[in-house]
Amino acid sequence: MVAAEMGISIKIKFSVFLAILLLLTVAILSILVLDGIKRDQQVQYETFLAQQARTANLYFIQLSLGESTLMPEAFLSSRGKELAEQLSKISGQLVVLYDKNGNKVGESVAKSETGNVKKALSFALQNKIAYQEEGESLYYLAPLTAGSEQVGVVQLYYSLSRNLEFYHSIRTLFVTVGAGVFLGGFLFGFFYFNSFANGIFVLKKMTDRIRLGQYEIEVPRRRDELGKLGEGIYDMSRQIVKTIGDMQAEQQNLKLAVTKLSSLEQQQKQFIGNVTHEFKTPLTSVKAYLDLLEMYPDDTELRETARNNIRRETGRLYEMVDKVLQLSALEKYDFEYTMEKIDVKQIILRICGSLKGRMDKFQIRLETELTEACIEADRESMGIILINLLDNAIKYNKAQGSIRVKSYEAGSNVFIEISDTGIGMPPDAKDRIFEPFYTIDKNRSRQSGGSGLGLSLVRKLTEKQGGTVSLAETGPEGSTFRLCFPSSHPAG
Numbered sequence: 001m002v003a004a005e006m007g008i009s010i011k012i013k014f015s016v017f018l019a020i021l022l023l024l025t026v027a028i029l030s031i032l033v034l035d036g037i038k039r040d041q042q043v044q045y046e047t048f049l050a051q052q053a054r055t056a057n058l059y060f061i062q063l064s065l066g067e068s069t070l071m072p073e074a075f076l077s078s079r080g081k082e083l084a085e086q087l088s089k090i091s092g093q094l095v096v097l098y099d100k101n102g103n104k105v106g107e108s109v110a111k112s113e114t115g116n117v118k119k120a121l122s123f124a125l126q127n128k129i130a131y132q133e134e135g136e137s138l139y140y141l142a143p144l145t146a147g148s149e150q151v152g153v154v155q156l157y158y159s160l161s162r163n164l165e166f167y168h169s170i171r172t173l174f175v176t177v178g179a180g181v182f183l184g185g186f187l188f189g190f191f192y193f194n195s196f197a198n199g200i201f202v203l204k205k206m207t208d209r210i211r212l213g214q215y216e217i218e219v220p221r222r223r224d225e226l227g228k229l230g231e232g233i234y235d236m237s238r239q240i241v242k243t244i245g246d247m248q249a250e251q252q253n254l255k256l257a258v259t260k261l262s263s264l265e266q267q268q269k270q271f272i273g274n275v276t277h278e279f280k281t282p283l284t285s286v287k288a289y290l291d292l293l294e295m296y297p298d299d300t301e302l303r304e305t306a307r308n309n310i311r312r313e314t315g316r317l318y319e320m321v322d323k324v325l326q327l328s329a330l331e332k333y334d335f336e337y338t339m340e341k342i343d344v345k346q347i348i349l350r351i352c353g354s355l356k357g358r359m360d361k362f363q364i365r366l367e368t369e370l371t372e373a374c375i376e377a378d379r380e381s382m383g384i385i386l387i388n389l390l391d392n393a394i395k396y397n398k399a400q401g402s403i404r405v406k407s408y409e410a411g412s413n414v415f416i417e418i419s420d421t422g423i424g425m426p427p428d429a430k431d432r433i434f435e436p437f438y439t440i441d442k443n444r445s446r447q448s449g450g451s452g453l454g455l456s457l458v459r460k461l462t463e464k465q466g467g468t469v470s471l472a473e474t475g476p477e478g479s480t481f482r483l484c485f486p487s488s489h490p491a492g
Contacts, residue, residue: 053129138159292306350383364401385483465485
């Protein structure tokens with residue numbers, strides 16, 4: 001019963017809305033058309049009467065000139081009655097003549113048909129055209145002139161009955177049409193929207209069943225938007241059933257995640273235990289120099305050598321510890337990464353700016369060729385990737401060499417290339433440089449502070465962002481590392 005009341009309400013609302021919309025359309029069109037008709041009629045009779053007034057003035061001038069013995073004013077006063085009748089025959093209109101003082105000097109119509117035109121006459125006596133409407137009658141008053149002087153006023157009578165009759169017939173037609181449109185629009189809308197209302201009731205029944213936990217529902221057989229909405233509700237019910245199953249499976253996954261966390265903790269401990277021996281070299285070197293300093297405390301040269309070596313080995317040890325911890329942290333879950341849209345050009349310039357001091361220290365030139373491009377990645381991870389690649393380009397570069405950073409978009413990917421002018425790498429090292437603790441030259445790595453962990457860290461972080469890293473080129477003239485990430489165009 002409630003559904004039926006709601007259905008009637010909806011149908012009536014839509015029907016009335018449609019009918020009112022059509023009625024307003026007809027009303028606006030009626031107003032515009034009627035106003036146009038009225039203006040057109042006004043222009044027509046004003047043009048006609050103005051022509052008749054000019055004809056009357058020319059006829060008056062012609063007759064007054066023929067009477068050489070009388071002045072135009074005297075001619076008008078003495079021959080006004082005759083002149084009014086002659087002008088009435090010429091124009092086909094009822095004519096009244098006034099002298100320049102406003103006195104009636106001639107008329108071709110009875111006094112009852114002249115109307116009260118005192119106000120309009122006062123304007124006409126000022127050498128102006130005036131007209132006055134009284135019901136179906138129009139009185140048109142124009143000045144009579146002889147030369148440049150006004151000698152009187154001619155009044156023309158015009159019947160508006162035909163104009164008003166035509167106007168009223170058109171207005172009646174529009175009123176009739178408007179009423180018909182309203183009634184027809186209401187009936188059409190009522191029956192037309194009835195099917196939509198029924199479709200809405202079906203959808204309501206479906207949602208009521210879902211609300212009660214009854215997910216087995218039928219798909220409504222409609223080919224319009226309501227049918228698509230019904231299909232969407234049906235799919236939603238299927239998805240709810242699936243979600244319930246997924247939640248149960250997720251509970252099991254959470255248990256597995258707890259187990260995995262425990263396993264990851266053990267893996268981290270094992271990883272740190274596996275790399276402990278890599279710390280022995282710098283620590284042994286530091287301990288050896290400390291022992292020598294105790295044995296020869298007064299040896300100035302030994303003290304300077306020990307200071308430099310201890311500083312270098314402790315720096316290498318610090319870097320090794322930092323990157324080991326970063327590698328261990330990569331075992332965290334993906335949801336701990338903050339993926340966002342990153343402007344590649346902006347982040348490259350920021351990282352290059354942070355390393356400018358180191359480049360200047362070794363007199364290394366920086367060249368950039370960057371294009372506008374965006375990727376979806378973790379901002380902190382992208383900073384670590386770029387810093388490690390640029391740091392390697394500085395460490396293993398030639399004195400007064402250069403570093404070239406290039407970014408470009410090709411197809412659906414964004415590429416970043418970092419090139420140096422170092423001594424390059426042997427061909428057999430190309431596939432191993434991304435392994436943890438792998439170094440091409442142990443002595444060179446020790447001198448530069450390298451730990452053999454930077455490129456391994458770069459590869460793992462890049463893969464976490466859905467990208468790849470590779471050694472694109474290497475040789476005596478230097479090496480080029482290439483990063484590739486899926487493009488993410490900025491929202492426009």
